[in-house]
Amino acid sequence: MEIKELPLPEDKRKNRFTDESKLGFGRIFTDRMLMIEWKADQGWVDARIQPYAPFVLDPSSLVFHYAQEIFEGLKAYRWADGSIALFRPEINAHRFNLSADRLCMPRLPEDLFIEGISRLIRLEKEWVPGAEGTSLYIRPTMIAVEPVLGVKASDHYYFYVILSPVGAYYAAGFDPVKILVEDYYVRSVPGGTGEAKTGGNYAASLKAAQEAKKKGFDQVLWLDGIHKKYIEEVGSMNMFFVYDDHVATAPLTGSILKGVTRDSVMQLAGRLGFNIRERQVTIDDLVADIRAGKVKEAFGSGTAAVITPVGLLGYKGENLTVGDGGVGKLTQKLYDTLTGIQYGKLEDSYGWVRKIA
Ligand SMILES: *Cc1c(COP(=O)(O)O)cnc(C)c1O
Numbered sequence: 001m002e003i004k005e006l007p008l009p010e011d012k013r014k015n016r017f018t019d020e021s022k023l024g025f026g027r028i029f030t031d032r033m034l035m036i037e038w039k040a041d042q043g044w045v046d047a048r049i050q051p052y053a054p055f056v057l058d059p060s061s062l063v064f065h066y067a068q069e070i071f072e073g074l075k076a077y078r079w080a081d082g083s084i085a086l087f088r089p090e091i092n093a094h095r096f097n098l099s100a101d102r103l104c105m106p107r108l109p110e111d112l113f114i115e116g117i118s119r120l121i122r123l124e125k126e127w128v129p130g131a132e133g134t135s136l137y138i139r140p141t142m143i144a145v146e147p148v149l150g151v152k153a154s155d156h157y158y159f160y161v162i163l164s165p166v167g168a169y170y171a172a173g174f175d176p177v178k179i180l181v182e183d184y185y186v187r188s189v190p191g192g193t194g195e196a197k198t199g200g201n202y203a204a205s206l207k208a209a210q211e212a213k214k215k216g217f218d219q220v221l222w223l224d225g226i227h228k229k230y231i232e233e234v235g236s237m238n239m240f241f242v243y244d245d246h247v248a249t250a251p252l253t254g255s256i257l258k259g260v261t262r263d264s265v266m267q268l269a270g271r272l273g274f275n276i277r278e279r280q281v282t283i284d285d286l287v288a289d290i291r292a293g294k295v296k297e298a299f300g301s302g303t304a305a306v307i308t309p310v311g312l313l314g315y316k317g318e319n320l321t322v323g324d325g326g327v328g329k330l331t332q333k334l335y336d337t338l339t340g341i342q343y344g345k346l347e348d349s350y351g352w353v354r355k356i357a
Contacts, residue, residue, distance in 0.1 A: 001036075001112060003119055004048040008032060012051040020131035023167035025304065030127040030136075030163040034120045038106045040155035047112070049120055052162065058147035062154045067200040068144035070099040073303050074260070075166075076121050076136040076356070078128045079344035084121060084136075084357040087342050089114050091260045096140060099196040104153035105142055113140065117161055118356040124163055125357050133168025133339075137304070169305040174327045174335070176311025177300075179234060180217035181283055182208045183316065187232070187255075189225035194232075194255035205235065217314055219300075223283055225255060230280045237300030237308060238262035241281065242274075242330050244294065251278040261301035261338070267350065268337050274330065283315065290320045297328025306342075307335040 013031055017023060029052055036047040063069050072092045077085050093110035100107050117138055121128070128136040140161045144154030185208040188194025193201055208220045221239065224230040232250050233239055238259040241248045247269055252258050266276045289295050290313065298310040311325040340346030341353060 001044060001047050001109075003034070003116060004046075005119075005123070006048055006050040008051050012053075016126065017129070017165060020129045020134050020165075021167065021171060023129065023134060023165055025166045025169075026137060026139075026164050028165055030124045030165070032120060032124055033163075034116045034161040036108070036112070036116065036159045038157040038159065044106070044108065044112070044159075047116065049116075049123060055158070057145055060147040060149055062144035062146050062148065062152075065149060066144075066151055067198070067203070068103055068105065068154055069199045070096065070103055070105060070142050071197055071199065072096045072099075072138075072140040073197075074117075074138045074140075075303060075342075076128055076138060076163075077342045077344070077353075078130040078135070081344075082130075083344070083355055084125060084128050085342070085344060085353045085355050086114075086117070087354075088260050088264070088352050089117065089354060091263070092140070095197065095258065095260075096142075099198060100142065102193060102196040103198055105144070105157060108142075108159055114354075120161055120163065122357050127163060127165050129165045129167075131168070133170065135166055137164045137166045139164065166304075174309055174332070176309040176325060176327060177218040178216065178312040178314065178319075179219050179221045179310050180212040180215060181313060181315040182212070182220045182222055183228055183283075184208075185220075186225035186228070187222040190254055192225070192255060194225075195252075195257060197257060209235065215314070221313070224253075229282050229284075231283060231286060232256050234300050236304065237302035239310075240265065240269075240299050240301065241286065241289075241295050242297035242299075242328060243289070244296065246275040246277045247330070248277050248279055248281050251280060253280075259301055259303075261303055261306065264338060264352065265301045265307070265334055268334055269330065272330075272333065272337075286313075287315055287318075287320060290322055296323050297331050298322045299328070299331040299334070306338055307331055 093113040097107045146154040300308040
């Protein structure tokens with residue numbers, strides 16, 4: 001499918017950031033966006049790269065009422081030689097379609113997803129920051145825009161991609177987070193939408209996150225929605241617990257998100273000689289194991305922060321320090337290796353990086 005490039009008028013050009021140390025996350029957007037529409041009687045039509053601009057949508061548009069929406073999150077990395085690379089974008093393209101299936105939305109050809117993003121970034125390449133740890137965050141999204149107040153799958157969708165230059169997550173060094181185990185609210189249940197990257201999951205998680213913040217925690221660790229017993233994941237990260245003889249992570253039972261970083265971590269840790277076990281860990285066992293000093297490290301994995309060390313776990317009023325509360329050896333090693341590959345400093349023997357400029 002042809003992707004049209006619409007002109008960018010002079011008055012639509014933004015002032016680019018000057019200080020890459022002050023970028024933060026997701027507040028600055030580039031000059032252009034990718035846009036493709038889907039109509040029930042025509043399929044995918046009118047692919048175009050256009051100036052970044054607000055939408056004019058009918059207030060009755062389905063997305064506003066029944067949350068028919070999915071998204072993705074990936075990054076473009078500026079290498080020391082000035083070139084730009086994506087990291088395993090084919091997995092995001094594929095996962096986007098799995099989310100689309102779950103939400104009764106149309107599938108987007110996966111090569112169009114990658115080609116559209118690559119073309120957009122090539123046009124916006126000056127927006128890819130170059131300072132240590134910075135990147136261009138890519139947010140593909142699909143929303144239902146049919147104007148009707150009926151609970152149904154839309155007959156009209158917008159697929160669009162916006163870009164946001166983002167700062168180094170750990171500009172001030174690795175900082176272990178405090179996580180509260182949530183034993184009342186649930187994020188997802190078997191048969192629900194936990195495996196899809198859809199906004200509704202996040203809307204449903206806000207209450208627990210707010211209450212955890214009030215108690216001084218950074219994020220929430222979700223338990224399974226039926227028994228509230230098995231460890232699932234954190235906010236927007238998959239979780240790993242490092243024991244003496246293995247590394248445990250929750251299996252993909254359908255209620256957790258299948259992270260690209262999770263998969264990469266599993267492959268890297270395996271090659272480093274660690275025995276990765278996808279197994280259901282109960283919260284009671286985890287608490288007992290932390291108390292007994294058997295859990296050496298805990299960390300989360302996700303595109304935004306890559307690897308996040310967990311220093312403390314709160315559960316039923318008690319605070320448990322994981323390991324020595326600092327950054328574990330494997331945590332640090334995985335962070336260094338993964339970012340090393342993403343920024344082209346380490347050899348990519350997996351074929352994970354894709355140069356686009
Ligand atoms: C996006 C996301 C993750 C992390 O996935 P990555 O592909 O590694 O970025 C984990 N959990 C949830 C709920 C997510 O939405």
